Amino acid sequence: MSGAGRTIGGHLAEASALVALSLSLTAGCSDAALCGPPSLDEVSRMDLYGTYAGPHGSRLTLTNIGGTTVTFTARDWPAENGVGILAEDAPTFGGKGTWSLVNDPGEAGLIRLSFENRETGSPGPPLQQLEVGKGEGDAKPVLFAKPGDPDVCRVYELERQ
Template identity: 50%
Template sequence: MMSLTAGCSKDSGRCGPTPVEDVFRSDLYGTYSGPHGARLTLRDNGDNTVGFTATDWPDSSDPEILDKKSPAFDGDGSWRIEGDPGNGDRIGLQFEEDESEREGLPVDQLQVGKRDGHIVLFDRLGDPDVCRVFELSRSP
């Protein structure tokens, strides 16, 4: 199930899912689905590197991508976990494709969180005073 927008958590005052810290790469492998058909598969390449495939990935990180289908692309690349003490871990996506052909800057940083006990990936878009969350849930 995907969430296009999410309210602030009542207990922490945070916008979106509860951030998670100290995750391992193996905790994150799998396919995640998001708004308007966006999909992200995180995998182990088997040679001590990790890769991803993005399908129907939004060509922009503008909050409008939550409301309507926007230009999208398919791409591959590598990813890494970036710790942010006190704010949870993030995943940095490095696309292999030439970014000069894109209209905007795609979402390339996702926070690791939990919703209903399950790992989700998300990014807060736009004005921090308005809770707008691009969220991807792992497929079973």
């Protein structure tokens, strides 16, 4: 009987561990708002100027060249906009262009990138839209995208340097 008790107890422990694991995997995915950094609602262009570093060496620098013209340069930027951008061997390119903050007051910050030049032969449209979020423990904003299925929490995040 003690052998049977161990087997049942062992199965119960395994089942409990599986339930806990599945709850932890789905907890962040059941609500898209819980996936990634919390949104930064009150944001202006002035808050965003600077250089951001992301996965696999990607860099994005947002600048103001005077007046209303805001430009960016990108290095090792994802050449696609799907879940493949999270892979270490994802195709990248370098480019530049203009950017805009396209949210209404009180809405989550959203940046759009318009590339002026880009290496030819790129596989598809690059990552061109980023959300603005709150960085952990400091006032620096982070930029991020949630590629792919919104029910699966995947985040491409760039931290301000």
